[in-house]
Amino acid sequence: MSVLARWCHRHRLVTVLLWLGLLVGLGVVSGKVGTAYSNSLSLPSTESSKAMDLLKANMPAAAGDQDTVVWHVNDGSVTDPAVKDRMTQTLDAIAHSPGVASVSSPYTPHGAAQVSPDGRTAYAQVLFDQDAMHVAKGDAEQVVKLAEQARSSSLDVQSGGGAIAKTEQNIGGTTELVGILAALAILLLIFRSAWAAVLPVLTGAAGVGAGVLGIGLLSHSLSLADTAPTLASLVGLGVGIDYALFVVNRHRKGLMSGLSVEESVVRALNTSGRAVVFAGATVMVALLGMLVLGISFLNGMAIGAAVTVALTVLAAITLLPALLGLLKLRVLSRRQRRQLADGVRQDQAATGAFGCWAAKVEARPLGKALVALVLLVAVALPVLSLRLGSSDAGNNPKTSTTRQAYDLMAQGFGPGSNGPLLLVAQTGGPQDQQAVEHLVTELKSTPGVARVAALPTKPGQQVTPISVVPTSSPQSAQTSDLITHLRHDVIPAAEQGTDLKVLVGGSTATSADFADVLTGKLPMFVAIIVGLGCLLMMIAFRSLLVPLLGAVMNLLTMGAAFGAIIAVFQWGWGSEALGAGAAGPVEAFAPTMIIAILFGLSMDYQVFLISRMHEEWHRTGDNHRSVRVGHGETGLVITAAALIMGSVFASFIFGGQRMIAEFGLGLAVAVLLDVLLVRLVLVPALMHRFGRANWWLPRWLDRVLPHVSVEGEPDPEPVRPPELTVVGRP
Numbered sequence: 001m002s003v004l005a006r007w008c009h010r011h012r013l014v015t016v017l018l019w020l021g022l023l024v025g026l027g028v029v030s031g032k033v034g035t036a037y038s039n040s041l042s043l044p045s046t047e048s049s050k051a052m053d054l055l056k057a058n059m060p061a062a063a064g065d066q067d068t069v070v071w072h073v074n075d076g077s078v079t080d081p082a083v084k085d086r087m088t089q090t091l092d093a094i095a096h097s098p099g100v101a102s103v104s105s106p107y108t109p110h111g112a113a114q115v116s117p118d119g120r121t122a123y124a125q126v127l128f129d130q131d132a133m134h135v136a137k138g139d140a141e142q143v144v145k146l147a148e149q150a151r152s153s154s155l156d157v158q159s160g161g162g163a164i165a166k167t168e169q170n171i172g173g174t175t176e177l178v179g180i181l182a183a184l185a186i187l188l189l190i191f192r193s194a195w196a197a198v199l200p201v202l203t204g205a206a207g208v209g210a211g212v213l214g215i216g217l218l219s220h221s222l223s224l225a226d227t228a229p230t231l232a233s234l235v236g237l238g239v240g241i242d243y244a245l246f247v248v249n250r251h252r253k254g255l256m257s258g259l260s261v262e263e264s265v266v267r268a269l270n271t272s273g274r275a276v277v278f279a280g281a282t283v284m285v286a287l288l289g290m291l292v293l294g295i296s297f298l299n300g301m302a303i304g305a306a307v308t309v310a311l312t313v314l315a316a317i318t319l320l321p322a323l324l325g326l327l328k329l330r331v332l333s334r335r336q337r338r339q340l341a342d343g344v345r346q347d348q349a350a351t352g353a354f355g356c357w358a359a360k361v362e363a364r365p366l367g368k369a370l371v372a373l374v375l376l377v378a379v380a381l382p383v384l385s386l387r388l389g390s391s392d393a394g395n396n397p398k399t400s401t402t403r404q405a406y407d408l409m410a411q412g413f414g415p416g417s418n419g420p421l422l423l424v425a426q427t428g429g430p431q432d433q434q435a436v437e438h439l440v441t442e443l444k445s446t447p448g449v450a451r452v453a454a455l456p457t458k459p460g461q462q463v464t465p466i467s468v469v470p471t472s473s474p475q476s477a478q479t480s481d482l483i484t485h486l487r488h489d490v491i492p493a494a495e496q497g498t499d500l501k502v503l504v505g506g507s508t509a510t511s512a513d514f515a516d517v518l519t520g521k522l523p524m525f526v527a528i529i530v531g532l533g534c535l536l537m538m539i540a541f542r543s544l545l546v547p548l549l550g551a552v553m554n555l556l557t558m559g560a561a562f563g564a565i566i567a568v569f570q571w572g573w574g575s576e577a578l579g580a581g582a583a584g585p586v587e588a589f590a591p592t593m594i595i596a597i598l599f600g601l602s603m604d605y606q607v608f609l610i611s612r613m614h615e616e617w618h619r620t621g622d623n624h625r626s627v628r629v630g631h632g633e634t635g636l637v638i639t640a641a642a643l644i645m646g647s648v649f650a651s652f653i654f655g656g657q658r659m660i661a662e663f664g665l666g667l668a669v670a671v672l673l674d675v676l677l678v679r680l681v682l683v684p685a686l687m688h689r690f691g692r693a694n695w696w697l698p699r700w701l702d703r704v705l706p707h708v709s710v711e712g713e714p715d716p717e718p719v720r721p722p723e724l725t726v727v728g729r730p
Helices: 002-010 012-033 045-058 081-095 139-147 163-170 176-189 194-218 226-256 261-293 297-332 333-341 352-363 365-385 402-414 432-443 477-495 508-542 544-570 590-620 625-653 659-695 699-705
Strands: 066-073 100-104 121-128 155-160 421-428 449-454 463-470 501-505
Touching: 002 012, 002 261, 002 297, 002 477, 012 194, 012 297, 045 352, 045 421, 045 463, 045 508, 066 081, 066 139, 066 163, 066 402, 081 100, 081 121, 081 139, 081 176, 121 139, 121 402, 139 226, 139 402, 139 590, 155 163, 155 194, 163 402, 176 194, 176 226, 176 625, 194 226, 194 297, 194 365, 194 402, 194 463, 226 261, 226 297, 226 365, 226 590, 226 625, 261 501, 261 508, 261 590, 297 590, 352 365, 352 625, 365 544, 365 659, 421 432, 421 508, 432 477, 463 477, 463 699, 477 501, 477 508, 501 508, 508 544, 508 590, 544 590, 544 659, 590 625, 590 659, 625 659
Parallel strands: none
Antiparallel strands: 066 121, 066 155, 100 121, 421 463, 421 501, 449 463
16 A cells, blocks of 8 residues: 555656546546446346236237326316317327327227216326337427426326336436535534645545446446436445545644655555555445345446445545645645644644543443443334335325326326236136136226226237226335235136136336345345455454444444434325425335445444554553544544535435435434444443453464455554653553
């Protein structure tokens, strides 16, 4: 690390130009080739995927995305001549729009069921020629535009569906700017130097910028969701600014202790820089742990976020040393520069408010640990009611056309009309066709089913689609129960004694299958990333107890994150105020993503806290002093880092995307509680009680594990007058 630091410092202009060239080059290439994001939730082994494959193979025209244009009148009827003429013209224009295969109008002989019983609401089904993931955004926007043009003071027209929802997705925006401004404000308060405050933000932004541009290029070869850049920005900005903060903070201390600029940069990178590399590795390991789930949708998001984290680490250990060399002493405040000019030196002693707090935790560790534990458990309690699923358009902001279309459909035709199930029946002969007819009859009397209709087929066709409208909304637990009941009870009874094969598909069934798959794989995923995290910590700190303590604390932090998410998004405590829609289930893939991100970030703080304690332990062999000094010296910087990261995460809550809002809230709450209660109270309190056992590792394991130095060379002990020397407890 010393060699890299010296090279970047001595060739600082070259290093900065290389980074500029990287960003410009990626930007130019990205501008030429564009992006190819895909929100495909392909799960080949699930019944819903098999149903869609069967439909595509036999009835490709019916396999496209079915969206809805719905209209409502407050007075009169939707069949009034003026309304009928206006909407007929609109539907005809939509039918001739690019990407649209067909439009089924309620004004045709077969469309009577598309008019509500009170006659005030009607809808048309818009069938695109491809599934929602592959419908061009411009084609969907054209449908929305034509529907909007049909509106009048007496006629409300809205659009909904998977393809239409793409028109409301705004990736990026002002959320990153809000987070950056909050980070700048906190850094200014800490450093009292504009240059020192700007450096971490500039370094983090460079890493994230390269990461997001790189993700766009990767989307051509990997299955990456269009939310991947936003998620990468969320994680990358948080860790990138924090990583640079740790290095800048150590560099400033080196300058104030009398080191030259170059030697201070080298020492900062050889200590905090090593910790940054190790911390970044833990985040990437946790993210890439999602690859074991074998789900392409999550694989792409994990790889995208991991690439961005890797680039923020690279920026912290290359670009940042170069910038520090360019700024020289300007990273210090004016007061510090005056003190340095007057020959005043500052040592590394744990003083100030955090030093006092560290001494108080040492004096009464158990009482403070108990209070922190009770608070964490209280925040985590809602996790007992966790319900995974996929939120529907009823959770969208009230101003969105998809939410208003959802509400109109629910009022006119029942909540289940927003997510009908699609049963795909494969027949082999007349007996099977009779079984299909019998199944349709049975479905009509099945509890939880509002309407059933076998869609028209051509003579001799061996695949029959059956539309089943539940009485409950797509995201409702009752709808999930209905899917299970159909698959386990109703359909097997209809298939018995025949060659009939019926599969339950549709977007609602796909979401339910996705949740089931992830729920089944979650324990294995948690075990893998916890095990890998413990192994990395064991290698770094040559201890059994410290990694186990870190793992347990991380699980507590995860519980707090999910507790906050459930209270707001599942219970609906303020979700509408946040612009994230009404109460609904937690997104099915949120646990895996949040667990991976949180485990990595929590390990970051554990690494920075324990690395300073470990450094002191190697120098003194005194556990109480090591814990107290490490606690006191890192308290300010990890608190500042948590406030910065929490601010960045919190800024994403208001971006209008429910999934990203869940990530933002959960991560912001977890990071703040992790530092304020776990790293500043629970971990040091317990380590005081464990004593020398903190640093014990069996000899045979010590020989087997590779040796990696996270701390580098420790700072020399500052020379202090005898009366100022802090004597540690034996």
